[in-house]
Amino acid sequence: MKQKVYIETSIPSYLTAWRSRDLVIAGNQETTKEWWERRNDFDLYLSEFVLTEMVRGDSGAAAERLKALEAIPQIEITEQTAIIAERLLLEASLSGKARVDVLHIAVAAIGGMDYLLTWNCTHNCKSGIQAKNRIHHSFIRI
Numbered sequence: 581m582k583q584k585v586y587i588e589t590s591i592p593s594y595l596t597a598w599r600s601r602d603l604v605i606a607g608n609q610e611t612t613k614e615w616w617e618r619r620n621d622f623d624l625y626l627s628e629f630v631l632t633e634m635v636r637g638d639s640g641a642a643a644e645r646l647k648a649l650e651a652i653p654q655i656e657i658t659e660q661t662a663i664i665a666e667r668l669l670l671e672a673s674l675s676g677k678a679r680v681d682v683l684h685i686a687v688a689a690i691g692g693m694d695y696l697l698t699w700n701c702t703h704n705c706k707s708g709i710q711a712k713n714r715i716h717h718s719f720i721r722i
Contacts, residue, residue, distance in 0.1 A: 584689060585622045587652060588698035589633040590667075596644040607627040608699055617646075622647035622695075624652045629680055689712035 594605075608615060626649060633645040634645040664686035669678060688696040 582621065582623045582691065583694040585695045585697050586655070586684070586691065586693040587622050587624055587626045587630065587649070588684050588696060588700060589630050590646045590699035590702045591616075591697050592630075592634060592645040594699055595648055596641065612699070625655050625691060625693065626652050626682070627655050627691075628657060629683050629687065633680070655693075657687065658690060661690055670712050 590630055591612060595607045595608060599609060600606045628651070631646070631654075634649065635642045659700040661683065665679065665682040668685060672678075672682075684698070685696060
């Protein structure tokens, strides 16, 4: 049985973006592309939150991001998603700016994902969220 991976918005963004001049970002883009070549080793999922974020910005770039995601099934959003997200915001003392980030975490948790794949470590990987909610680091070897 394949492990289940929730694809957060930063992954298709790095996957389809023009190569950055910033060496760290360029390295992240390359790592994302290498991982993407092995994506069939996993069962991938996303949510409507990812799709909503993907259509923002340049229409041509948005179309490329959406094309990369077209065969990936969506996890259903439930009322429980919002409840868990609110709890994460409160317990980790995060601002409202983190709302969509904690929604990704809630969707992945409710959907029974083995991993949440992201480059967004500002809120999604914040140790306070992990410690207070018994979330543990899970890594996919790239």
